[in-house]
Amino acid sequence: MNIANRGVRQLADSSRKITLEQGGLVEHYPTPKTDTTPLRLPLASQYWPEAVHEELARQHWSKASITSQIDLEAWQGFLKDLPRDPYVNTRWKRMSWLHLNDQHEVETLGECPMAQGGKFNDAASMADRLRYYAPLEESFTEREDVRAFVKAWADMWGIGPREPILMQITGVRGDGTIDPLQGQGIHADGCKYLSILVLNRENVSGAINTLYQDKAGKELLTTTELAPGEVLHIHDDQLFHSVSSITQENAGEHFERFIIIINCSFIDEFQNRMLRRHFPDAVLNDCE
Numbered sequence: 001m002n003i004a005n006r007g008v009r010q011l012a013d014s015s016r017k018i019t020l021e022q023g024g025l026v027e028h029y030p031t032p033k034t035d036t037t038p039l040r041l042p043l044a045s046q047y048w049p050e051a052v053h054e055e056l057a058r059q060h061w062s063k064a065s066i067t068s069q070i071d072l073e074a075w076q077g078f079l080k081d082l083p084r085d086p087y088v089n090t091r092w093k094r095m096s097w098l099h100l101n102d103q104h105e106v107e108t109l110g111e112c113p114m115a116q117g118g119k120f121n122d123a124a125s126m127a128d129r130l131r132y133y134a135p136l137e138e139s140f141t142e143r144e145d146v147r148a149f150v151k152a153w154a155d156m157w158g159i160g161p162r163e164p165i166l167m168q169i170t171g172v173r174g175d176g177t178i179d180p181l182q183g184q185g186i187h188a189d190g191c192k193y194l195s196i197l198v199l200n201r202e203n204v205s206g207a208i209n210t211l212y213q214d215k216a217g218k219e220l221l222t223t224t225e226l227a228p229g230e231v232l233h234i235h236d237d238q239l240f241h242s243v244s245s246i247t248q249e250n251a252g253e254h255f256e257r258f259i260i261i262i263n264c265s266f267i268d269e270f271q272n273r274m275l276r277r278h279f280p281d282a283v284l285n286d287c288e
């Protein structure tokens with residue numbers, strides 16, 4: 001059993017106090033489709049509206065909807081088997097490293113831990129630690145619309161072959177009020193390119209994304225609430241971001257918000273050291 005699985009097992013044993021038992025969630029979600037329902041996928045070059053490219057160049061962020069490019073309901077089906085995050089409370093997560101190969105196809109890489117230096121992550125439970133998570137399910141990463149999304153995302157930023165891309169499914173569920181960032185506050189993720197895609201938000205208020213020019217939060221750039229299927233693209237090395245607390249709207253009813261975070265081209269030396277160790281042939285943004 002590897003470290004990630006061991007952590008998940010330990011956590012599963014100590015997770016009884018959460019209101020919603022994992023087993024109770026099974027009926028809540030659609031079953032992930034194993035057949036490949038044909039989607040009309042746009043060419044990578046036409047995936048994003050022209051405004052996205054223009055806004056990224058002008059203001060370092062842009063918001064778009066991809067509900068017509070993905071089978072969102074099928075993606076939501078992968079939420080029910082997420083393991084709990086072994087490092088923080090009330091969060092569930094899987095993550096995998098991907099890249100484009102020399103033929104420009106999406107491939108899944110092996111294990112490499114998340115490694116965020118304290119410069120980029122203020123949360124005591126996460127900063128300067130190696131964090132191991134269960135990988136994304138193969139039935140998810142093999143989906144045609146997932147691969148099309150990753151490819152179009154990489155093309156949008158100009159990410160080349162063998163540059164490691166981190167893709168996470170993560171989110172919170174429970175009751176009361178939860179800080180989805182678990183103490184990170186206004187922060188950056190230590191990379192150049194980052195996008196946040198909301199998969200679902202059920203029975204929640206809050207979770208408002210805010211972008212700032214500075215880490216102290218004095219220069220606010222925008223606030224936005226992302227609906228399921230909406231994605232916020234950020235030049236992570238140019239801006240700082242936060243998300244407000246999530247509050248259960250109706251007590252006693254199911255409450256959760258899950259997102260996909262995808263990022264690449266790390267400026268965090270700690271993460272790059274780990275990437276170099278685990279993926280010796282990777283193309284990294286070693287700017288130090």
Ligand SMILES: [Fe+2]
Nearest residue numbers: 187188189241
């Ligand atoms: Fe972040």
